Amino acid sequence: MSLRIKRMLCAVLLLLAALTTTGCWNRIELNEVAITSATGVDWDGENWIVSYQVLIPAAISSVTGGSGGGGPKSPIIVYSTKGKTIRDAIMHSYSESPRKLFFAHNRVVVIGEKAMQRGVNELIDVYFRNSSTRETVSVLATPGTARRVLEQFMQLQAISGAGMKEIILSEMKNTSILPNIPVYQLAMEVIGDAKSAVVPEIFVSGTEDTSSLESFGSTSIPSKLKLGRLAVLKDDKMIGWMNRKESLGASYLRDSVQQSYVVVPCEDDKGKKGYNTIHVLKSSTKVIPKLQNGQLVFTADVDVTGTLMESNCAQDLYKPGVIQSLEQGGQKQVSNLLQEAWAKGQEMKADVFGAAEKTHRKYPKQWKEWSKNWDEVFKEAALEPKVKFRMARMGLSNKSFQYLMDKEGK
């Protein structure tokens, strides 16, 4: 029994010793961390400039209706540090911030155009090497400096970093023009077979700044953060932009369309022109490579289901023919989008549509040959869009209002 007690005591002592040796080494209190909501990365030609958008929790909770007062306070502060490498720059932050930067709640990383042109592989390495940073952070490109984007306030969302993420997610869900690209996806695309990637653009629209709380005194703010074009990367460096139309086409080809809109021109019996707006509810795309006479050809099988949202042509939607023409119109629109995007991709020699992976999988033997100069092969390959467009619903009224008005007129 005494032996047992001795053993127990020994175990307890060892456990207590373990408690003291750790010294709570990675313990950090909530008021010792600087919660970063957005990071900006710029390149000034020699050094990396990393900007941080840091939250001021007390100010945020007073903005969002918590206790405390004493005039409006900025919910965020932005500051930058410079360094030879990205992490070096972050290291310098310790000498100017009373709190340790905390990146686990970072929502977006904004990359300035110069940094994009220099290459993103260093940034990706930082994200993958460190456990404190998350690979689910959305990557955004900006034509100016990233810092300027970080400095802007946003309407409705006190934390603009979180706001940017919300915008891109909502945009992707509702219109699907620009995809949300998390760091891990960027990394996968950069090292993929085509070595091409895309990053959505965020920019400050308007010439003035909304970096002062005073701008919230009026109903409209002087400048806004907006999503714009799609940056195209080749071998981790940015080579150009795709406009919004091309970008939507790219979204169809990348099969990243969740919901979108198609505006189809229409004409009634009297030759009066108008537009039908179709809400794309579902869309799926299969890009299939094919060999035709030794030439690589791609077929894009797109399956789109839509519902009519708005119609200002005089048409009777009880007639199957009208619906068919709607479907044909939609089909044509989508085919055009695909062709435009494909052509732009070929022009930039950037296969951002995942065609390389599909070819690699289908023709592994020939791939060895093609992979040597994929850009050239891709440039020559034609796209054959096969769009199946199905109208699921016509909305709550079957005859367009214009149609009813014309009838009254008779």
Place this chain on the structure above:
Amino acid sequence: MPNDKNATSSGKTSSSSGQAKQAEQVLLPDLDMNIERLHRFLGGGEDIVCRTLQHRSFDNTRYALMYIDGIVDGGVISTMLLGLLDDANQYAEMREDTTLHRHLTERSIAIGKLSEIETVEQACYAMLEGCSILIVEGSLRAIAMDTTGGKTRAVEEPSSQTVIRGPKEGFTENLRTNTSLIRKIIKSPDLRFEYKMIGRQTRTNIAVVYLEGIAEAEVIKEVHRRLDAIDIDGVLESGYIEEFIQDRAFTPFPLLQNTERPDTASAALLEGQVVIMVSGTPFALVAPVTFVKFFQSSEDYYQRYDIATFLRIIRMTSFFISMLLPSLYIAITTFHQEMLPTSLLISLAAQREGIPFPALLEAFLMEITFEILREAGVRMPRIIGPAISIVGALVLGQAAVQAGIISAAMVIVVSFTAIASFVIPAVNMGIAARLIRFILMILAGTFGLFGIMSGLMILLAHLCGLRSFGKPYMMPFAPFVASNLKDVLVRVPWWAMRKRPVKIANDNNAIREGAGQKPSPDQEGA
């Protein structure tokens, strides 16, 4: 009163008594001598009443009635004395073929329970039990009459284990009342009461209650063995017994259940458990028990099974909340901030601005404060109760937050923990969670979630190693007993509860109800 028990335990009692020699003295024919010796044995005292009587009808034979005032029923004694006097004539007719002693025993005394006493010691212990002693001059034996009485509390609603629906009777301090409450519920000839007396000085009566054939014989034997081994000067509450007979001394978890409710005790008996009742306390012990028993309330069986199941899950959850919430809060806010949603993190961080203490210390301060408040609430005089609650709620809660000493989130965490700990029906299980909470808080403050997980693993290993009267504590999970799961997290409807808990009750007598009693539309009518 169980005078026969006096005889069996007298050896042990007198051997340690200073008056050993005298105690063995038998009663003498000389009445005065006997009275004198009884007085001496009990050390005199005002409450010892001795009435010497002598009247003609009994041939002027002197006899004495002795009892201790206050613990006897005065009414019974008066009636008995009146009866004696009335009976005098009858004695005159029969005196040829009987002695006075025999006449009194066989005919005169109007009291149900009598016993014969031969020694001074027996006489004294009988008096201490509340008996009255009748000694007739010239007789070598005395008559002990059961006149137990005195003030006892009435049967009231249990104060610590209340229900909304269910019987409102509770045990009292009187053992006889308590046994009668059980007898009234279970009118079975198999119901067994076995009495013991523990405590050299207090000579506390203890009843071991079980249902013959339903309780496991091994367990009953073990209960007796453990109870017989106890040697203590006094037993004032069943807690004394509990610590002597539990399987393992060092554990925060209760290894015996206690109940104030006759219906709970009866349910335990019907499930093959053994109930140990102790005179002087309304809390009876139940053994063997499993961990899950402490989360069952008697009301579970009186209410519909669906709500009973829901409430059980709530109780289990509350147990974990009460044990873990402060430590999880500490771990997540000081080690794993990335686990929180951003907006929650921001609001927590905003509250922490300017708080001078680390989260661990903050949590400790608040927990200790709450424990002090709770203890004060139990101990303080009822009249000043409201004052303390105002001080507790306003000063310690609101003011501490406004002064920026404690964050509001911590107050929420601590209050929720406190409320959760009151949901557990068994107070002693709630106490276990309370103690473990502090250890887990230290672990969380030093190792984060990793520390909590290691703590919980050690706890689980400990729980699996526990036994209650040889029965695994974590049954039916470890060892897994599928049949017993019907009454653990889920309380199945009564018609589906066909078997008694396997491996706790006697497995040869496991069926408790007929099959196929599920209510359904009349088949013949269809």
